[in-house]
Amino acid sequence: MKRSAESSFVSPKASKRQGSLAGFLKPKPKLVSSSKTKVDDEVKPIVIDHEDDFEVHTTSLVGKDKGIAESPLDANTADRLPNEPYPPPNHPSYHLPPTPTFNHPILIPPIPAPLHQIHFNTIANPIQKPTLDLDLLYFKRFIDPTVSTRELTKYLLEGLPWYRVKYMVRGININTPRFTTVFGKDSTEIPWGGYMKCRPRAIPEVLLKLMQKVEEVTGSTFNFALVNYYSSGNDSISYHSDSESFLGPNPTIASLSLGWPRDFFLRHREYKSKSPPIPVEKFVLHDGDMVVMRGKTQHEWEHSVPKRKDAGGRINITFRKGVVRYASENYYTYNVGKGGMYRWRDGRMVEAEE
C-alpha cells in the first residue's frame, strides 16, 4: 500500500450481511453483499465448508543457499553508495553495503524440515463482475493449512525483522496499525546501492519460493514481497487501493493469508454515489487462502481489513511488481521506515536491536 494517508482510527463502513469465499467455489459464484451501508464492524466470520476437494501439488522449498536470502534480481551490483543511506546506518535493520554476490541479505534460520515440501491447492476460482471492473482469483487453502501454514507463520514471525512504521502526512502523525516488513526491488536496472532513500533487501528464500509458485499459478511476475502482521483484532488496514503508478497500469497483486481468519472488504470507488449503491463485497480470508486482484480492480475498487473485537495473529503476504525506482523508495519508506525494529520473542513482539 502506498501510505499517502492511513490511520488507525478509520472505521470502514460495512453492511450487516457478509459472506465468505466459500460461495466462490460454486460454478456461477454469487458474491454475498448488501446494499445496506449501516456501520457494523462486529460481524462474525462465517466458517467455510472445508470438505471440498483440492488439486494438491507438492513443491520443494529447499534451495541450495539455505538460510541466506539470495535474489535473482541482483544482477546489477555496482557498490555505489547512495548519498543518504536509508534506513540510516544506525537503523537496526541496516546491513553492510552490497557486494556483487551479497545484496542486503536478510539472515534468517534455514527453512525448517516441515516446510521443505508444501502442498498447494492450485485450483483458481474466478470472481468477476466485468461491468464493475472487479476481477479476482480466489485460491481456497492455496497453502495446505494442516502443517504448512502453522510452520510458515512461526518461521516468518520468528525470522523476519518487523516494523511499526510512523510517518507524517500533511502535518498529521500516522501510526501504521499493524507490523510490516518488505523485501525485493523494482525491475529497473538501478543497482542495489543506487537508491537515495532505501537499501532494497533480498527476498528471503522461503518467500522467494512462494513467490515463484504464485507466479506459476497466476501467470504474472513479481519483484516485491510486502508482509503484514496483524497481532490482534485491533490491527487493521483501512480502505485503500494499491493502484500506485509505480506498479504500472492494471497491476496484479497476490495476497496470501496465514493464521486467524479476518474479514476482507472491497468497495467500489463510487459505491455510494451510484443508484442503487454498489454493494460492498465482504469476504472472510482463512488460513492458507490466497486472493489475487487483477485487471482494473485496483483502479476501481478499494479494499480493507477492518478492526475486529476478537482476533488472533494473522500474517498477510502480498506479491507485487514495481516497475520504477520510486516503487522501492516508497515501499521501504512505508514498510520499514526509520524507527525501531521488532522481533518475535517468546510469543510476542518486542523491540529489538537486531
Ligand SMILES: O=C(O)CCC(=O)C(=O)O
Ligand atoms: O491483509 C490483507 O489481506 C490486505 C493487505 C493489503 O491490502 C496491503 O498490504 O496492501
Ligand SMILES: [Fe+2]
Ligand atoms: Fe492493499
